[in-house]
Amino acid sequence: MSKKAAEINEQIPWQEMTTGCEIYEGGTSRLTMTGEWRSKIPLWDPAKCKQCLLCTPFCPDSSIPVSAGRRTDFDYDHCKGCGICYKVCPFGAIDWKEVH
Amino acid sequence: MSIRDRLSGNEAIATAMRQINPDVFAMFPITPSTEIPQYFAQYVADGKVDTEFICVESEHSSLSACIGAEAAGCRAITATSSAGLSFMNEVLYVAASSRLPIVLAVACRALTGPININHDYSDSMAERDSGFIQIYAENNQEAYDNYLQAHRIGETPDVRLPVMICEDGFITSHALENIELERDEDVRAFVGEYHPEHYLLKSENPLAVGPYGTSPYYMEARVAQAEAMKNAKRAILEVAADFERTFGRKYGLFEEYRMEDAEIALVLMGSSAGTAKAAVDELREQGVQAGLIKIRVFRPFPAEELAEALKHCKAVAVLDKSEGFSACGGPLFAETAAACINLDRRPKMVDIVYGLGGRDFTVDQAKRVFARLGRIVETGEIGPVYTHMGQRDLREEAQ
Numbered sequence: 333m334s335k336k337a338a339e340i341n342e343q344i345p346w347q348e349m350t351t352g353c354e355i356y357e358g359g360t361s362r363l364t365m366t367g368e369w370r371s372k373i374p375l376w377d378p379a380k381c382k383q384c385l386l387c388t389p390f391c392p393d394s395s396i397p398v399s400a401g402r403r404t405d406f407d408y409d410h411c412k413g414c415g416i417c418y419k420v421c422p423f424g425a426i427d428w429k430e431v432h
Numbered sequence: 433m434s435i436r437d438r439l440s441g442n443e444a445i446a447t448a449m450r451q452i453n454p455d456v457f458a459m460f461p462i463t464p465s466t467e468i469p470q471y472f473a474q475y476v477a478d479g480k481v482d483t484e485f486i487c488v489e490s491e492h493s494s495l496s497a498c499i500g501a502e503a504a505g506c507r508a509i510t511a512t513s514s515a516g517l518s519f520m521n522e523v524l525y526v527a528a529s530s531r532l533p534i535v536l537a538v539a540c541r542a543l544t545g546p547i548n549i550n551h552d553y554s555d556s557m558a559e560r561d562s563g564f565i566q567i568y569a570e571n572n573q574e575a576y577d578n579y580l581q582a583h584r585i586g587e588t589p590d591v592r593l594p595v596m597i598c599e600d601g602f603i604t605s606h607a608l609e610n611i612e613l614e615r616d617e618d619v620r621a622f623v624g625e626y627h628p629e630h631y632l633l634k635s636e637n638p639l640a641v642g643p644y645g646t647s648p649y650y651m652e653a654r655v656a657q658a659e660a661m662k663n664a665k666r667a668i669l670e671v672a673a674d675f676e677r678t679f680g681r682k683y684g685l686f687e688e689y690r691m692e693d694a695e696i697a698l699v700l701m702g703s704s705a706g707t708a709k710a711a712v713d714e715l716r717e718q719g720v721q722a723g724l725i726k727i728r729v730f731r732p733f734p735a736e737e738l739a740e741a742l743k744h745c746k747a748v749a750v751l752d753k754s755e756g757f758s759a760c761g762g763p764l765f766a767e768t769a770a771a772c773i774n775l776d777r778r779p780k781m782v783d784i785v786y787g788l789g790g791r792d793f794t795v796d797q798a799k800r801v802f803a804r805l806g807r808i809v810e811t812g813e814i815g816p817v818y819t820h821m822g823q824r825d826l827r828e829e830a831q
Binding site for chain 1: 529530531532592630637638639640641642643645648649651652653655656659
């Protein structure tokens with residue numbers, strides 16, 4: 333039985349789980365929405381952003397996507413709201429607020 | 433063709449390990465299991481095995497190394513006793529829930545305190561809920577034979593659970609007895625090679641082992657593990673049947689000794705069974721319908737089969753060689769009583785905790801237990817249900 337990670341979900345019965353909860357492929361964290369752990373949220377202001385990209389290597393969770401040399405909006409499915417990007421941004425282009 | 437020899441239980445187990453030639457042995461010494469890696473180290477030095485022999489810094493590490501090796505696709509083994517087994521506690525559960533069929537030899541020894549190096553089952557009984565299959569031996573022959581069967585049982589695809597092969601510390605582990613060994617090539621043919629479907633070193637198939645299981649998954653994983661333990665009962669009997677066809681020695685979930693028409697019976701484990709069998713034989717000569725059941729497989733516990741074997745008895749004494757401090761009996765009593773609870777007619781049942789920390793168990797003691805069972809049958813009065821035997825005691829009734 334080589335079940336795909338996407339087929340293991342909260343609806344399947346125990347008989348369809350893999351032995352020992354083994355996962356038979358890599359990169360499966362993309363399928364798991366861990367952003368819900370967040371209690372504070374970073375907010376990006378493209379108008380203030382100079383695209384220096386200092387925030388991206390500091391992000392511990394690869395949650396600042398970069399496309400063609402420019403950052404885009406946060407990957408909120410995986411951002412844990414740690415606030416490091418907010419603290420390292422030299423231009424005040426990232427805010428960090430409570431989630432309500 | 434079997435080979436007659438004289439070996440201790442430890443050397444018998446080490447011999448089985450050499451014949452199986454596992455991929456990894458992660459070792460840390462502790463009395464009385466130390467001889468097992470000691471003998472094995474000699475086999476490594478003599479080039480008799482191809483095993484990666486890893487000397488680690490603790491029992492937590494020895495089992496952790498086995499977990500990594502087994503997940504990588506290897507046959508991984510280790511051995512321990514007492515505090516060493518306790519120190520493995522956390523990772524025993526990891527091995528079982530990751531469904532890694534490691535084989536762990538345990539020379540059972542008392543747990544502290546007071547500090548003691550001799551035999552009882554306080555170490556292995558403390559791990560009865562770890563998810564390991566547990567198989568116990570009466571003597572060195574059974575320790576050897578159980579070990580030869582262990583890998584196949586654990587590696588059965590719908591089982592995939594780790595296995596503890598338990599022998600009685602010092603009593604079995606160190607006493608030299610006659611034994612029938614099997615030829616290396618016959619053992620290797622019986623045990624076979626290990627070809628897991630998924631393993632970490634299989635490059636074409638990336639694998640993650642031991643993931644986080646949130647509430648929506650944990651219960652399903654545990655139910656699957658519980659079903660695997662139920663499947664183990666079938667696998668143990670299938671492997672035992674093939675073992676009997678191959679080598680001629682018969683094993684079951686437990687051994688029934690003169691139980692056909694027994695009215696009074698003992699339920700016990702390990703080397704004490706040999707002593708108690710002598711008492712049964714003496715009583716049978718006097719016309720007493722006495723018998724005993726020696727539990728071989730404690731996990732999975734053979735509840736239905738045991739109830740069937742005990743249902744015609746009038747009184748049963750369970751002999752527990754570990755004190756569970758439940759204030760109402762030891763673990764073997766709890767399991768045996770639970771097994772019989774739904775019988776329409778069930779025997780009266782008492783628990784006797786004995787033999788702790790290497791305290792002797794004698795034929796006379798076994799006969800006194802049978803005499804007590806006889807009085808229970810005669811009077812219909814069960815008396816105290818949970819008692820101890822063999823201690824110095826001011827209470828007259830305890831003698």
